[in-house]
Amino acid sequence: MLALEFPPIENLVEWPAYFGDGEFFAFNKIALISVLAVVIPTVLFLLAKKEMVPRGLQNICESAIEFVENQVIMSAIGPEGLKYLPMLLSMFLFVFFGNIFEVIPTFQMPANARMANPLVLALITWATFIYVGFKHHGIGYLKEVMVPPGVPKALLPVVIPIEFLSTFLLRPFGLAVRLFANLLAGHILLVTFGVLCIAVWRLDAMAILVPFSFATLVALTGFEVMVSFIQAFVFALLTAVYINSSIHTH
Amino acid sequence: MSLQSVAIDVLAQADPEVLDPKQGQNEAAASGAGLAYGLAAIGPALGIGYIVGQAIQAMARQPESASQVQTTMFLGIAFTEALALIGFVIAILLKFV
Numbered sequence: 001m002l003a004l005e006f007p008p009i010e011n012l013v014e015w016p017a018y019f020g021d022g023e024f025f026a027f028n029k030i031a032l033i034s035v036l037a038v039v040i041p042t043v044l045f046l047l048a049k050k051e052m053v054p055r056g057l058q059n060i061c062e063s064a065i066e067f068v069e070n071q072v073i074m075s076a077i078g079p080e081g082l083k084y085l086p087m088l089l090s091m092f093l094f095v096f097f098g099n100i101f102e103v104i105p106t107f108q109m110p111a112n113a114r115m116a117n118p119l120v121l122a123l124i125t126w127a128t129f130i131y132v133g134f135k136h137h138g139i140g141y142l143k144e145v146m147v148p149p150g151v152p153k154a155l156l157p158v159v160i161p162i163e164f165l166s167t168f169l170l171r172p173f174g175l176a177v178r179l180f181a182n183l184l185a186g187h188i189l190l191v192t193f194g195v196l197c198i199a200v201w202r203l204d205a206m207a208i209l210v211p212f213s214f215a216t217l218v219a220l221t222g223f224e225v226m227v228s229f230i231q232a233f234v235f236a237l238l239t240a241v242y243i244n245s246s247i248h249t250h
Numbered sequence: 251m252s253l254q255s256v257a258i259d260v261l262a263q264a265d266p267e268v269l270d271p272k273q274g275q276n277e278a279a280a281s282g283a284g285l286a287y288g289l290a291a292i293g294p295a296l297g298i299g300y301i302v303g304q305a306i307q308a309m310a311r312q313p314e315s316a317s318q319v320q321t322t323m324f325l326g327i328a329f330t331e332a333l334a335l336i337g338f339v340i341a342i343l344l345k346f347v
Contacts, residue, residue, distance in 0.1 A: 009346040075321040174332050181335035184342070234328040241325065 005195070012191055013113060013184070033111040037097035041090075068092050068236060076240035077247070084243060087128070091121065092236040099183060099228030102190070103221050110183040110228070115176070122176035125239045130168075133246035144249035175238055182231050186224045193217040283345040290337020297330040 015029040048058040068089045073081045098111035112118050133141040146163045147156065197213045305323035309316045 009342065071317070071321055075318060174329075177339060178328060178332050178335055181339050182331075185335070185338055230324065234324055237321065237325060238328060 005199070006192070007195070009188075012188060013109075015109070029107070029109055030111050030114050030117075033098060033101045033107060033109065034117060036101070037094050037111060040097055041093040064093065065089060071233070072236045072240050076237060077244040080247070081240060081243065084240070088236045088240060091124075091239060092232050095121065095179065095235050096228060096232035099231060100225070102183065102187060102224055102228060108190075110187055112179050112231075113183040113187050115180050118176040118179040121179070121235070122172040125175060125242060126168075126172040128239070129171075129242040129246045132243050133249070136247050137249065141246070141249070171242060175235065179231055179235055182227060186227050189220055190217070190224060193220055279344050283341040286344060287337050287341040290340070291334050294330050294334035297333075298327055301326040301330060 017026040017028045018032070020026040044057065045061050048061040049055075051058060054062055065085070069082070069085060072088055072092070073085060077084070095112065098117060100110075101107040102110035102113075130141075133145070137144050145167050146160045148159065148163065151159050193213060193216055197210065197217055200209045200213050201207065301323060305319050308319045312319075
């Protein structure tokens with residue numbers, strides 16, 4: 001039997017504070033990763049030269065901007081959404097860099113696997129699409145959201161609460177839980193295969209299995225890189241879709 | 251033991267005396283968690299399979315619309331996948347809380 005000693009879940013996601021333990025300014029690995037996820041893209045964009053013919057770093061930065069422009073904004077909102085580019089781009093980059101630390105050695109923890117980060121990001125999205133809705137439709141936004149056209153009058157008492165719940169409560173909830181659970185699942189998956197590799201390694205008879213479990217670990221690491229990118233893309237895309245649904249209500 | 255704890259330190263900040271696997275495990279909750287996630291994954295699995303299958307069909311018929319189909323496909327996957335992820339969160343809650 002494998003001597004598989006899986007650490008309890010608290011040990012996978014909770015980190016001791018570097019300083020200020022128990023205080024409001026307590027600073028642990030998650031906070032460090034969040035700060036890095038802000039600083040790294042900012043520095044990359046500041047270092048990029050603004051030349052006519054892009055080279056090197058400028059290529060990377062410009063392709064990030066163009067990706068958000070074409071794949072997120074143009075496909076979800078259209079040309080009138082281009083003024084949301086700064087917000088969506090910084091959201092995309094923050095989520096992506098918060099995720100990618102999942103596979104970077106010595107960090108090995110996605111900042112978005114704790115509920116706080118996705119929750120705040122989802123609340124920003126929530127506030128933004130409500131603000132955009134009121135800006136475009138005035139107080140009539142509530143009616144536009146809650147009363148879909150063509151619904152019989154008799155059904156309205158059922159439809160209005162459903163529409164209210166799904167727009168104002170389930171949207172931010174779904175957005176936050178999607179990001180959080182994806183990254184938590186990925187982290188647990190990597191830890192599971194890491195523990196499995198070690199447990200197999202310790203059993204001499206099972207040593208022949210080590211390459212297989214290690215290969216799976218490497219493959220899953222690659223898979224998590226993909227997940228980090230796709231989740232950042234999906235987060236920015238859904239923010240754009242929600243903003244669009246506030247501009248063009250029906 | 252030492253190799254394991256060194257590696258777990260890197261991955262997961264292990265505390266050797268809490269590494270007892272028996273501790274904090276409730277068999278009923280564990281089997282309930284497994285069942286919850288298994289059941290929650292059935293629907294989204296079918297849904298994502300259908301979405302991606304249809305998207306591939308659309309892209310094969312009209313390769314020039316591939317990028318647009320891809321964006322919509324990711325959107326559909328994100329909405330469908332949320333159900334499975336809520337199941338996963340429920341499983342975690344059942345197992346560990």
